[in-house]
Every structure is written in structure tokens, then in C-alpha cells.
Amino acid sequence: MHTKSSKGWHGLHAVLLIFASTFSAQLWAQNCTEMCNWYNIMEAPLCENQDDGFGWEGHTCIGRNMCESQYSGSGVFLQCEGISDEELCNTINGRSYYSDALFEMGLSPTGEYKGHRFVSFEDGLLQASQSDYIISAPYRCEQGQVIADVPGMTNYLIDFSQDLSTMNFDIDATDPVPYTLASTDNANCSQVRDGRYVVDPAELANVTLPAGTSYEMLFSGDHAAQINIPAGRYDNAFYDCTTGALHVHRTTSDSNPIPVTIENSGDVVVAQLDADTNWRFLRDDGQACTTQYDPVCSIEPIEVACFAEPCPVGVYRTYSNQCNSDAAGAMFISQGECGDLEGEPYYDPGVCTTEYDPVCAVETRNIVCITGPCPNEFYKTYGNACEAQVDRAPILFRGECGEEREDAPYWGHTEACGAEAPYEPLCAARSFTAPCLTTPCPIEVFAIYSNECEMDNAGSRFVHTEHCGAKTDSRVRDLSEWGGICGDIYLPVCGKDEVVPGVAGEYKYKSFGNACEARRSVVDLTWDDQACGALAGVSAGAEPPVKIVNNLSSSNKIVGLSNASITGDVLTVDLSYSGCSEQHFNFEVMRSFAETQPVQARVRFIPLVEDDCDAALSFTYKYDLLPLKATYEAMYGSGPATIVLPGLGDYEINGGTAPATLDISHPDTGVVGELITIEVHSSAATPGRPNVEILDPNGNSVESSWSSTLPSDGPPWVYDAQYPFTPEIPGEYRVNVSFEPAPELNQSSIISVAQIPLSECAAAGVDAGTVNAYPNWTARDWAGGAYNHANSGDLMSYQGKVYRANWYTSSVPGSDNSWSFVCNL
Known part of the structure; x- marks a missing residue:
């Protein structure tokens, strides 16, 4: 009834091979690269219309040992030296390719940032960055192609350009992402960091600068940029040297960035504004710092007259960004605001006296924990405030920390409670972010606090008065014996709960009234904004849920x-x-x-x-x-x-994807003027109605008043549609059906339409509908009065026959020789 379309290359190949055998000797010296470049710009290059007859299906021009060229108006094949698999793998070995566009890559001090994805090739191992993780996969070179076995997809064919300078990589299973070979320039972005560049006045000789406008480029320390160029102003630009060359993305969605060349160690940059325009920008650090707020805590140098030792050399001060800190000659201490240290004196290390005037402060230690909780701050008594300041230890109160606190973990991060705070011990649940070696992973442990102040400072939640007993420092698993700590707020969450605590593999999904109740049972939440719904009660293993x-x-x-x-x-x-x-x-x-x-x-x-x-x-x-x-x-x-x-x-x-289906039915033949209906039935795992295109013999689109049933609730999504049309001319009508959910099912078929058999009068060229029937005469009398005769050539019908008047006549049609018979109606 219908057939799939064919590219029709086989016959062409047969002809071309004959030419090749005839002319190969005289054309052998042709440059294969030039030929491949030539037919890469053909409307239908052979390497994109693969031909099973020669085994090139799935291949690009790389590695192909025959190229097509023009000869006397025809195409011929020419033998040439194609790159071997060994040469191909050696060429890409050690190379890195970077995406032209930017993607989410992680977290910076100012929030989520974007960057280039990369794909690198090294000794048979491919590594590809995908957002915050890297995919590793083996690759090989076969028949001039680079093939990788990426997770979840074996024999993945990587699409390279012929010169191997660009490639497409689409492991995301969406649209292919273009990648470009990393530049060998090795540009150093630090040379322009925190720099302000103004356009070289020489570039403005033939340019009218709008009033109040200055063309400039500002580069901050975290790859943010602000640029003002003739094409526009971009306050949220992004710059980097990841690809080996400095370039500026106008926005984070810009996949065609502005190339920038660094000259004179960063004193000059040259921006390629378009294909024909390069502008020089000169560094002007008089206004190098941007207004971006990315605070740092630094030591502002001061000169004071001291009447006693030690004498501070500066004070803690928060600067809006690193650039402003450097401009002030301040000494960088840490990222972020100074907080409680703001304005406090800073002492030069080594200048403190031996005077014993103890203070209790918080010492930071870098330690590695195997199990939680994992503290990195501890109580410590310093000989005096100067020693604590030199150690950058926040002072809690004057006096020694005391035997109970000394070297004990410090969990508070807010105001100090003071030595005079009452000792009223209580048990609380303290949050921690220690590594979990098993799952579910509890997020709280029992801890004893001296009083409510210390508990509040630690951000812990009250569990019980007095001591925690044997539960101290153990992970919180069940608070049911103390209860009453979660409240009655209903904000349901869903998690995986142990059916029998401690029994491996006994887990079910369960809804909880709020997150607090879930924590009491120490469940792993799968979603924290709704109940489990249909998932409630479903049994599962001990693996943490997605x-x-x-x-x-x-x-x-x-x-x-x-x-x-x-x-x-x-x-x-x-x-x-x-x-x-x-x-x-x-x-x-x-x-x-x-x-x-x-x-x-x-x-x-x-x-x-x-x-x-x-x-x-x-x-x-x-x-x-x-x-x-x-x-x-x-x-x-x-x-x-x-x-x-x-x-x-x-x-x-549920057994995997049900195969998509597309069924098309229509008659193979039809006649002009008679209705033809095309029936379409489709089924797929995702919504999508087939698109039907009807073309007449001249290639013009034919309109159809199609109708469709409502799709069934999917998956699978099922459509039934009818496309009626009435052909107006004879010939072959093509029916093209495309199906987006399953393009491999696209179909094309033919309906042959014939002309309706002509009537006797129609064959004689007579339009019977316009012929007057006797006695409805065709002509008036000589005075223009009544219709009473027919003139020569007039047609009239009588008793199912059509006659033509031979001359002026008023006799009955067909009754004498004044009429000639024409046709039967």
C-alpha cells in the first residue's frame, strides 16, 4: 500500500565507479582534503547520506579513503590516502575540547556559576565533565571513527569535523553540544583580573561616541565582567581562559563569545568585536574596582600612638571586594565579612607580652573525622587577648575556660554566654554534617549543654532536661520515649523507614506529618514537600532513596x-x-x-x-x-x-518503554473529484500527534479538514485521526507522515489519482450545463423582442441530444438539415 522513501544513491555509485576506473590514473594526485572540503558543502554530501553498498554508514569524511569530485559535469570517485586509525588516535591523544556554550558547573561564593564543559582524550580514556561530575569512558579508533563506551551507551560515535578541530558530544541525549579544540595560547586570566580597560582613543577616530558614553571592559576576580561596546552594554558578562584563550561571553547563555588577546602582560587587550573589527583597550587602574559586593575581611593598616604594649598594627575591616581591599593596601584574612571582628585590633604576630591575663577563646583546628560528629572548633585558654588575636581565635569571655570546657568541642557560633552563665545542664539534639559510612544517614546526635544559652548558640533543639545519659554523642535514632518535641504542624514529607530497626533490608516508604517527625525516626527523605502518595507502604531495600x-x-x-x-x-x-x-x-x-x-x-x-x-x-x-x-x-x-x-x-x-507505533491507511488509487480519507493511528510513550502532509502532483500542499479523537491517558499516548481531501488534478499524490515521538517511524506513500471518465458531450468540448433546452431559444427577433430562433453555431438540446444550428433557424432541433447532431446528454 505504501513504501518508505529512498535516498537513491546506489545507481549513482555504479556510474561513479565506472568513471573512477577510467580516470583514476590522471587524477590520483588530487588533494583529498580539498575534495572532501568541496563535497562537504554539497547540498547532500555523501558522508551524510550513508550508503550500505560501500560500508560507509555512520561514517564522516574522516578516514574515508575515497572522495567525490567534479569531472566534466559528473561526479567521480578518487582514491586518496585516508588517515589510519592509529594516526587518528595519535592525533587526538592529549587533546581537550571545550563546549562553545556555558553550563552550570557548581557553586561559587556568589552563588551558582557557569563554565565550559570539556572532553579530553588521553591514552584510550575519555573524560567528559557534565555539570558537577565527570564521566570516564574508554575510547577507540575504528574505520576512521572515534567510538566510546560511555556509561549506559556502548559504541557511542563521536562526531568530529574533518580537520578534528571541532566535535559534537551529546551524552545528555538531547541536542548535540558543539565543542572546540582548546587553544594553545595558554592565556593567563590573572593578567586582567580586577582590571578596568578603556578603549584606545585611536580606535575612536572615525566613531561618533554618544554623549556620556565610555567604551570599556571591567574584569572582576570571579570571572564576572562588565563591558560596554558599540554593540551594546552587558553588565552580566562572563570571562575565562579555560579554553586556552581569553574570551568574554556577553551573557551566560552566549555561545559565540568575544575573542580577546592579551598584550604587554595585561596592559593592553585587543577585542575582536566582529569579523572585521578589532579594538585595542588600554588598562586604566585608576578606576579598576567594580561595585560588585563580594566581601572580604582584611586588616586595615593604622598608625596609632601606644602607651602600652602590645601595640596593634591594624584593625579588622570588611571591604566590598578583593579589588578594593588590595587598593587600600589591606592584608587579606578571609573571604566574607569580618562579623564580630569588625573594628577589633590586629596585633603583629610575635609582639605579645608574657603577661598572664587569660581569656577563653575558640581555636580552629583542621582535623579529619572518620565518624560524626566532627568538630573543628575547641575551647582554649590563651595567656592574654593579644595571643588570642594573633591566633585569630574569637574571644568568648575573660578568664580561663575551666576544666569542663578546656579542649572540649565548641559548637556555638553566635554570642558568648559568659562565665557567669548558670550551670543548668540539658540534653539536646545537635545537627552535624559529618560523613556517613552507612545509610540511612542521621543528621543529629545527642549532646549535653551547660545551659540553654549554649544550646541556642549551637543551634540545637531541646530534647530533655538534665543529662542525655548513655545516649550522649550517639546518633539520634528514636525520640519516641521523650516525644512531644515536634509540634502539630502538618507539612508532610516522605521517607524510607525501617520496618524493624536494625534488621537489614526491612524498609518501607512512609509519610510523616512534618520533617521533625521524620528525623525522630531517622529516615532518608525522598521528597520533603509532600506525602508519599502511591509510594506509601512500598517495600524496598536499604539503599538510600533518590x-x-x-x-x-x-x-x-x-x-x-x-x-x-x-x-x-x-x-x-x-x-x-x-x-x-x-x-x-x-x-x-x-x-x-x-x-x-x-x-x-x-x-x-x-x-x-x-x-x-x-x-x-x-x-x-x-x-x-x-x-x-x-x-x-x-x-x-x-x-x-x-x-x-x-x-x-x-x-x-513497568517493563520498559512500550514500542511506539504508527499505522497509516488509505486507498492506493483515487479519481479526481472524489473524496479520499487517510486514517492515522499512533501510540508512543510521550505525547505527540503525527503530522500529515499531502502534496499534489505539482508538489503543492493540499489542505485537509482533519479530525482527531482525544488522546488516551498515557503512557502510551494513543491518537486516531482522519485526513480527508478531494483531489482536483490527476497524478501521484504524496502522503508524508512525521512522528516526533518516534522519528524512525516516519513514512511516505503514494496515492495514484486518475481523471474521471468524460461524458460524450464533455469529450466534444460541450458544457452541457450551459446549453439551452428547446424551446428556450438563444436569439431574439430582428427588432430585439422575443427569443424566437437560433443563429449559426448556437447549441440547443432536445430529447436528450445536443444540436448545433447550421444557419438561422426556427425549426425544432434535429427536425431538418438546419441542425447538426453534436452529442448525447
């Missing part, structure tokens, strides 16, 4: 992904990262899906602890994907489906 969130969290920790697999409802991954010790990572998935075919989830691995150590760690983690299944079913229904987890694999639920 976290379903509206927006992915940010992290400044880069996570490497070396292996990933999905078995049933459990995701297993091997993660590598830099850190102080093993810790747990939350696996977050956004509640909304990317509407691809099949749908795609947006994912991120978030560490519990943002520690800062250089130890290289690698561990295997498992996650329960059942909440992801429940989220999908709440949106799309409970049919078979597949959810793509980029770089991790495909999560098959």
Missing part, C-alpha cells in the same frame, strides 16, 4: 563517574572525588522531566560535606530509584516507560 527536588542543589565539589549500572530499581555508581574521608552523596533528580523520547531526567550528585582536602577517594554507591518511578507515574501514568538518566543509563519501569 532525592526528588524542584531545583538541583549546588556544590563546588567535582565528582568523577567511572561506572554506572541500573539493576531493577537500584542505581549503582562508582564515584571519585577529592576529600578528607569517605562520605555519602545524595543523588538528586529534578521533579520535572525533559520532554524527549524517551523522557530524560536532570540529575546531580551532592556531597553531604563540602570538605577541602586533596586526598583522592573512590567508592561505590547505591540508590533506590522507586521514588523516581512514582514521580513519573504521577505525571504520565503507570504504563511501561523508560527514563534516561544522562551518563548513567536507562531506567526501565
Whole structure:
């Protein structure tokens, strides 16, 4: 009834090979690169219309040992030296490619920042950054192609340009992302950091500068930029040298940045404003600092007359950004505001006296914890305030810390309670962010505080008066014996709860009235803004559940992904990262899906602890994907489906994706003027109605008043539609049906339309509808009065026949020789 369209290249190949055998000797010396470049600009280059007859399907021009060229108006194949697989792998080995566009990459002091993704090739190992984690995969070169086995996708063909300078990489399973080979310039962005550049006056010789306008470029310390150029002003620009060359993105969504060349060690920059315009900008540090608020705490130098030792050399002061701090000649201490230290004196280390005037302060120590809680601040008695200031230890109160506090962990971060605070011990639940070696991962431990003031300073919540007893420093698992601490507020959450505490594998999903109640049972929350719904009561293993969130969290920790697999409802991954010790990572998935075919989830691995150590760690983690299944079913229904987890694999639920179907029915033939109806039935895992295009023999679109039933609740999403049309001319009508949810099912078919058989009169060229029937004469009398005769050539019908008048006549048509017979009606 219908056939799929064909590219029709086989016949062309046969002809071209004949030419090749005839002319190869005289054309052998042709440059293959030039030929490939030539037919890359063809309307339909051969390497994009693969031909099974020669085994080039899925191949680009790279490595192909035959090229097509023009010869006497025809195409011929020319033999040439193609790059070998070994040469190809040697060429890309050690190379790095960076995305043209910017993507979310992590967290900076000012919030989430964007940067370039990269793909690097090194000795058969590909590494690709994807947001906050890195995918590692082996690659190889076969038949002139670079093929990688990325997690969840084997034999992934990487699309390179012919000269290997650019590539497309689309592990996200969405649109391919363009990448460009890193520059060898090795530009140093630090040369322009915190610099203000104004346009060289020589560039303005032929330019009319608007009143009050100054063309300039300002570069801050965290890659933010402000530029004002003839094309416009961009206050939220972004600059970096990641690709090897300095460039400025007008916005974080700009994938065509402005190339900038650094000259004279940063005193001059040259910006390529467009293909034909390069402007020089000169550094002017008289106004180098921006107004951006990115506070730092520094020591402002002072000159004071001291009447006693020690004598401070400066005071703590908050500057709006590092640039302003440097401009003031201040000594940088830490990122962020000075807080309680604002205005406090700073003493030069080594100038303190031996006078014993003790103070109790907080000493910061860098330690590594294997289990939680993990303190990094401790009570310490200093000989005097100068010693505490030199050690940058915040002073809590004058006097010694006392035997109970000395070297004890300090959990408070607000106002000091003072030595005079009463000793009224109580037990509280103290939050901590220590690494978890097992899951579920409790987030609180029992702690004893001397009084309510210390408990409030630590941000802990009251559990019980007096001591915690044997529970001290143990993880909070069950507060039911003390109860009454959560309140009656109903803000439901969903988590995985132990059915029988301590029994491995006995877990069920359970709704809690609020997050506090969930913490009392120490459950791992899967979503913190709603009840479990259909997930309630579902049994599962001990793996921590995926976290379903509206927006992915940010992290400044880069996570490497070396292996990933999905078995049933459990995701297993091997993660590598830099850190102080093993810790747990939350696996977050956004509640909304990317509407691809099949749908795609947006994912991120978030560490519990943002520690800062250089130890290289690698561990295997498992996650329960059942909440992801429940989220999908709440949106799309409970049919078979597949959810793509980029770089991790495909999560098959309810048996996986039901195959999409597209059925087209219509008659193979028709006649002009008679109605033809095209029936379309489709089914897919995602919504999408087939698009039907009807073309007449001249290639013009034919309108159709189509109708469709309402789609069934999916998945699968089912459509039934009818497309009626009436052909007006004979010939072949083409029916093209495209189906976005499953483009591989697109179809094209033909309906042959014939002319309706002509009547006898129509064949004689007579329009019977315009012929007068006797006695309805066609002509008036000589005076213009009544119609009473027919003139020569007039047509009239009588008793089912049509006659033509031979001359003036008023006789009955066909009754004498004044009429000639024409046709039967």
C-alpha cells in the first residue's frame, strides 16, 4: 500500500565507479582534503547520506579513503590516502575540547556559576565533565571513527569535523553540544583580573561616541565582567581562559563569545568585536574596582600612638571586594565579612607580652573525622587577648575556660554566654554534617549543654532536661520515649523507614506529618514537600532513596563517574572525588522531566560535606530509584516507560518503554473529484500527534479538514485521526507522515489519482450545463423582442441530444438539415 522513501544513491555509485576506473590514473594526485572540503558543502554530501553498498554508514569524511569530485559535469570517485586509525588516535591523544556554550558547573561564593564543559582524550580514556561530575569512558579508533563506551551507551560515535578541530558530544541525549579544540595560547586570566580597560582613543577616530558614553571592559576576580561596546552594554558578562584563550561571553547563555588577546602582560587587550573589527583597550587602574559586593575581611593598616604594649598594627575591616581591599593596601584574612571582628585590633604576630591575663577563646583546628560528629572548633585558654588575636581565635569571655570546657568541642557560633552563665545542664539534639559510612544517614546526635544559652548558640533543639545519659554523642535514632518535641504542624514529607530497626533490608516508604517527625525516626527523605502518595507502604531495600527536588542543589565539589549500572530499581555508581574521608552523596533528580523520547531526567550528585582536602577517594554507591518511578507515574501514568538518566543509563519501569507505533491507511488509487480519507493511528510513550502532509502532483500542499479523537491517558499516548481531501488534478499524490515521538517511524506513500471518465458531450468540448433546452431559444427577433430562433453555431438540446444550428433557424432541433447532431446528454 505504501513504501518508505529512498535516498537513491546506489545507481549513482555504479556510474561513479565506472568513471573512477577510467580516470583514476590522471587524477590520483588530487588533494583529498580539498575534495572532501568541496563535497562537504554539497547540498547532500555523501558522508551524510550513508550508503550500505560501500560500508560507509555512520561514517564522516574522516578516514574515508575515497572522495567525490567534479569531472566534466559528473561526479567521480578518487582514491586518496585516508588517515589510519592509529594516526587518528595519535592525533587526538592529549587533546581537550571545550563546549562553545556555558553550563552550570557548581557553586561559587556568589552563588551558582557557569563554565565550559570539556572532553579530553588521553591514552584510550575519555573524560567528559557534565555539570558537577565527570564521566570516564574508554575510547577507540575504528574505520576512521572515534567510538566510546560511555556509561549506559556502548559504541557511542563521536562526531568530529574533518580537520578534528571541532566535535559534537551529546551524552545528555538531547541536542548535540558543539565543542572546540582548546587553544594553545595558554592565556593567563590573572593578567586582567580586577582590571578596568578603556578603549584606545585611536580606535575612536572615525566613531561618533554618544554623549556620556565610555567604551570599556571591567574584569572582576570571579570571572564576572562588565563591558560596554558599540554593540551594546552587558553588565552580566562572563570571562575565562579555560579554553586556552581569553574570551568574554556577553551573557551566560552566549555561545559565540568575544575573542580577546592579551598584550604587554595585561596592559593592553585587543577585542575582536566582529569579523572585521578589532579594538585595542588600554588598562586604566585608576578606576579598576567594580561595585560588585563580594566581601572580604582584611586588616586595615593604622598608625596609632601606644602607651602600652602590645601595640596593634591594624584593625579588622570588611571591604566590598578583593579589588578594593588590595587598593587600600589591606592584608587579606578571609573571604566574607569580618562579623564580630569588625573594628577589633590586629596585633603583629610575635609582639605579645608574657603577661598572664587569660581569656577563653575558640581555636580552629583542621582535623579529619572518620565518624560524626566532627568538630573543628575547641575551647582554649590563651595567656592574654593579644595571643588570642594573633591566633585569630574569637574571644568568648575573660578568664580561663575551666576544666569542663578546656579542649572540649565548641559548637556555638553566635554570642558568648559568659562565665557567669548558670550551670543548668540539658540534653539536646545537635545537627552535624559529618560523613556517613552507612545509610540511612542521621543528621543529629545527642549532646549535653551547660545551659540553654549554649544550646541556642549551637543551634540545637531541646530534647530533655538534665543529662542525655548513655545516649550522649550517639546518633539520634528514636525520640519516641521523650516525644512531644515536634509540634502539630502538618507539612508532610516522605521517607524510607525501617520496618524493624536494625534488621537489614526491612524498609518501607512512609509519610510523616512534618520533617521533625521524620528525623525522630531517622529516615532518608525522598521528597520533603509532600506525602508519599502511591509510594506509601512500598517495600524496598536499604539503599538510600533518590532525592526528588524542584531545583538541583549546588556544590563546588567535582565528582568523577567511572561506572554506572541500573539493576531493577537500584542505581549503582562508582564515584571519585577529592576529600578528607569517605562520605555519602545524595543523588538528586529534578521533579520535572525533559520532554524527549524517551523522557530524560536532570540529575546531580551532592556531597553531604563540602570538605577541602586533596586526598583522592573512590567508592561505590547505591540508590533506590522507586521514588523516581512514582514521580513519573504521577505525571504520565503507570504504563511501561523508560527514563534516561544522562551518563548513567536507562531506567526501565513497568517493563520498559512500550514500542511506539504508527499505522497509516488509505486507498492506493483515487479519481479526481472524489473524496479520499487517510486514517492515522499512533501510540508512543510521550505525547505527540503525527503530522500529515499531502502534496499534489505539482508538489503543492493540499489542505485537509482533519479530525482527531482525544488522546488516551498515557503512557502510551494513543491518537486516531482522519485526513480527508478531494483531489482536483490527476497524478501521484504524496502522503508524508512525521512522528516526533518516534522519528524512525516516519513514512511516505503514494496515492495514484486518475481523471474521471468524460461524458460524450464533455469529450466534444460541450458544457452541457450551459446549453439551452428547446424551446428556450438563444436569439431574439430582428427588432430585439422575443427569443424566437437560433443563429449559426448556437447549441440547443432536445430529447436528450445536443444540436448545433447550421444557419438561422426556427425549426425544432434535429427536425431538418438546419441542425447538426453534436452529442448525447
